[in-house]
Amino acid sequence: MAIQLIVTHPGGAHKDDFLACSLLAHLHGVPIQRREPTEEDLADPSICVVDVGEVHDPEQNNFDHHQFPRDAPPLCALSLVLQSMGLYDDALSFCAWLRPAEWLDTLGPNEAAKLIGIPRAALGALNSPLDITLLNRFSSQTELRPENPIYQVMCMVGEDIVNYLRSLRQRLDYLKSHAQYWTIESEGKGESIQALFLEKSDTLANDPSFGVYAFIESEGKQDAIQAMVTPDRRGEGYGLSRYNDSQRLDFSQIETHEEVRFAHKRGFVAKVTTNDPTRLKELLKDAIVKSEAM
Structure with a gap:
């Protein structure tokens, strides 16, 4: 069934929901609505529900982690979308930014800083104007369609992540035989x-x-x-x-x-x-x- 819509939570946005929606926007090119999902949304596999809804069911295209138990592995919405695409293991191995993003979203800034091995105050220093602007502009929208400049940037981000991981896997296989x-x-x-x-x-x-x-x-x-x-x-x-x-x-x-x-x-x-x-x-x-x- 073709995907018709992406739904994610309203209010403040974080890297995990922004990047998860970027991947899905690149793959499907459908509108993103920032609102609470309905039961009908969760039951409809043509609607991707991301980082909200308290359901993780990739067959139904539901990708939330907030219902996981406290001691569950630190998987965020981005992790779940990458898993559904078959890219998670390579992303975890070769994208150094993924694990800190998971820690920050699931464990909070204090624990994330400890695991990264930096002072808590350094987390803020690592944010760039790119992070702030993109997340703020994404947060301010109730719906993003393909003609929206923020949507287009999200598709570029999603495309680059997918292309990097898929081309990297091909290159690793080549190097295995030729190095x-x-x-x-x-x-x-x-x-x-x-x-x-x-x-x-x-x-x-x-x-x-x-x-x-x-x-x-x-x-x-x-x-x-x-x-x-x-x-x-x-x-x-x-x-x-x-x-x-x-x-x-x-x-x-x-x-x-x-x-x-x-x-x-x-x-x-x-x-x-x-x-x-x-x-x-x-x-x-x-x-x-x-x-x-x-």
Whole structure:
């Protein structure tokens, strides 16, 4: 059954209901009404009821969490919509903002701040004018239709979240099959590092580094990798970079090599013209920092 309407609560809006409605607006392109739902709304699967109604029934397109017990996992309306789309697990793994949004909406600001590891006062400092304006403008509406500028922005937000998660999953699957791991041992320095290497391909051409950090984390190698070697999106050759700013590499050490087009003075990245894996490994080797220099 085609969705005809999205209903969410009136009054103040929060990130979870705004983002949940953004996803649904992108998917269905139907009006959003900000009001209390009726029993008929909850019983009608052509109406999405979001963050209100005290019913969670994805088959009926009802996505409220307020009836969950006190000790339930911290799932908000956004979580429930993402689950219904089959995107929740990837979002939780690769969208760092999702878990704090869940904590803030379900546990309150004090507990959320503790779990994030920041002072309570810092939560307010993290709000930007974008957050304030969009939520205030969304709150002030009783109905938003596709011609409304706020509705159009919501569709953009929903589209970007969906596209990011779906393209990221495709990229992770690609990297699983194509990523190579290099062990680079530096002669005379008694040091070795691990590097992730990606060979040039049409798949990587537009954004070679997209998904690399998420892939390393998904593989559980975040403590093993120190360097990344990825195709240079701005020209021929490769980019050499630290992973998680590992201090075991300083690419300013290779700035005089003829293949090095650019090496940042702070040593965290270099651009090289060579495509030869053997030479790339040699450049990585020369960038390893001696233990006594760290």
